[in-house]
Amino acid sequence: MTHHHSTRLTPATLATLPATVVRPAYDLGATRIGIVHIGVGAFHRAHQAAYVDDLLVDDPQWAISGVSLRNPDVRDALQPQDGLYTLALLGERPQLRVIGAIRELLCAREQRAAVLVRLANPEVRLVTLTITEKGYCLSGDDLDLAHPEIVRDLASPEAPAGAIGYLVAGLLRRWRMGVAPYTVLSCDNLPDNGRRLRRVVLQYAEHVDARLARWIEAEVAFPRSMVDSITPATDDALRDSVAQALSCMDAWPVQRETYAQWVVEDLFCNGRPAFERVGVTMSDDIAGYDRAKLQLLNAPHSALAYLGSLLQIETVAEAMTEPVLAGFVERLMREAIAPNVAAPRGFDAQRYIDAILARFQNPAVRHRLSQIAWDGSQKLPVRLLGTIGDALAAGRPIGWLCLPVAGWIQFVRRQAGEGVALVDPLDQVLSQVGRACTGDAMGDVDAFLGVDAVFGDLTKQARFVDALRHAYAELGDGSPAAVSQALASAA
Template identity: 75%
Template sequence: MTDPAPAALPRLNDLALASLPARVARPAYDRSRTRIGIVHLGAGAFHRAHQAVYVDELLADDPDWAICAVSLHSPGVRDALRPQDGLYALALLGEETELRVIGAIREVLFAREQREAVLARLADPAVRLVTLTITEKGYCLAGDGLDFAHPEVVRDLAQPEAPSGAIGHIVAGLRARHRQGLEPYTVLSCDNLADNGGKLRRAVLQYARRIDAALADWIEREVAFPRSMVDSITPATDDALRECVAAQLGCRDAWPVQREPYAQWVIEDDFRNGRPAFERAGATISDDIAGYDRAKLRLLNAPHSTLAYLGALLGLETVAEAMAHPPLAGFVERLMRGHIAPHLAAPRGFDAQAYAGAILLRFRNPAIRHRLLQIAQDGSQKIPVRLLGTIADALAAGRPVEPLCLPVAAWLHFVRRQAQAGIALADPLAPALSAIGRAATGEAAGDVPAFLALDAVFAPLSSDARFAQALRIAYAALGDGGAAAVERALAASAAAQ
């Protein structure tokens, strides 16, 4: 990590807050009066750009929820933020970049070097919430349960008093509280993982049962693991951001973060020892996290994939560029508003059309360079959950599916084009897909059945003659998969509305 800001500039810290330019937002509370009530495992950019910002909004009214941010595998965040008293800048990327200094993090620890401090904080009765952003691999899962062969799990079970992984730390903290007769903390996963709270609960219970059956029973009875859903595009920090922040702050920030202005956080209301009033900061408290996950998959992720595959065939590079292409942008909006939103089994109180409008605004944000080829990766995993579920529902209800099949057909053309150009596919089914793509002739009659034979992607929908026919028509409409053919297909779709 480098810091390109001039060394002569002072470092961002508590003393520097008063001298920041008036246009820079800063904590609206006395940081010295806040108390740590949250331990967060995985102090990466997403947490600091998302959950910590929600907490920052609340501390003026409720100072008991400041954050101890714990890095499990790298000292980078600690070493960057400790000299800054935990402060850092958040850049909100829109037509103009807005800066805000976040003060919610009061302590930053690196677990490998400060294990005793981390465990002491987890055992602190003032801590009532432990949150996580550790990515899916940090949960050490095998299926929906814990992978007992994972090296981190093996190591932590051998020395549970000196854990290294997230599950080990959670259980070690709960074990200390159980021994001392203290109330447990709630454990809230904030990772993009379906049923994240359920998976985390199962992993924690399985781990705990290996070391202490009575502890596992207590966790099962007393500890809450709410589910959640999070959303906000958070590009990685780079030197350009550091230079921009230094110029606007007049001081150096070793590790600022950036994200789009939009953020969403949906949380299951299942807390046992109090909770912050997250809804005051804009979070949604709901008992239907699965419904929000479904809405995100179908109204955000499906259009994302649509832009990726059709946009790639058109020779476009980013989501914003794709949305600046009127025929493609128009098709995506019609798909969302006419074929997905009206038929979505949405959570109570959820406005699907308003959500679609917010997503379209996000897609048009020119400050976010979200590359289409990145979104196009892992299509065999994404297409079933993003598009095929909606198609299956439409078929069951007797609704037309031709527009919904066009992005699926675009994926098939994308695979064919990549394979025949000798470009490796980033996909778990790359060998099978590439073989089909290389053998494809561009004719729907032969190509589509070959792809539909991939049961891992299309079953059981592949046996529906209506779907197969609609997909063949869409595939043929895209012709050779070139830009001119895609333009004609989009124009024909618009005319048919």
């Protein structure tokens, strides 16, 4: 049922909220805008804006101007609330917190002049982005000069429409005014995001004015970063429960799991907030954190997805209530994967594993195994096969690491046998191989190993081929009983 409250969440209603709701611990009116964020969607509002909300308690100069490039919905929902919205942290019972970090909301398509004036404002010293990989207009590692948005923006660089166009138009204004540039911080999960963004910005700027490009190259910092937190979409159930808890209406609350990680390279050109005071990890080894996440979070996710699907389990949290599977995945992480992780300095793998297991067990987050199972041909090489390669090179055991890979083969075989299409770019090839499976470990595994795009050079390693055939044979016919038996005996 929907609760209609005539009052709306605004600075005036903050005082009336129940004591259990956390609210901004600073004077909203005393803040100044120091950050422009492009792509002000749910992830930004649940993640980076919450960190900034903590910063503003001690340092009021880093409030956010949230810019949507095309869609006015976030602005139209939050402007009447003076930028306030509720963040629900999903634990055993949700914790509600009102975030005040976003002090201005703009829609670039309708307010181009205001966005450009804001970007040129000397008080703005940091521009952050969550625009998804598409927004970078990449072609490999380079700027896609044929991309319609780039073609359009380069034709009128002072009246841009896309993210790259706005970044450079803002820097162009500052360069002409003799104002120090802003740091540009990508918060998208794109490997090596800072370096790649720097490259496309320089290539774009080169087409606008070569002297501008030289200035950007010399003066502007593009730190790498990594973000992590599961943020389920806002639905009516969230809107209703928030309205009920606040006794007032919030047009656009957001939600995320309690766990959040933000790792940022300490590379800024015009001052920076004291991020480390609010739980951000400042590191010069973002690639190391990316690797640790791929190996210690994404690999076990895939293991849960394939082995859990074979056990007919639906979500990660349900999988963690199944003792044989939960026990196997924990041992896989601690004993088979962790020794192969080239961890960044100061990184505690066992503590990170503790945090991941707690995330996996969180019943408030319904993370579907079927979704994690998508695109296995793309994910397995980076999540598991690389670790297997490292373990082989170091002479470490690989038996447990092969079990989830065998689980994927069984999963493909089952889907193909039932005539269910895979959500995978290699669907046709894999389904054909899967349909031809007979249950003979040697024949089935060797047919899959023939898919070069997945296995590459590993097929030349006899130790891997033997271990994978053995793991596949252990899983028998891939039925829940056979999979349970295999996991129990893997102990």
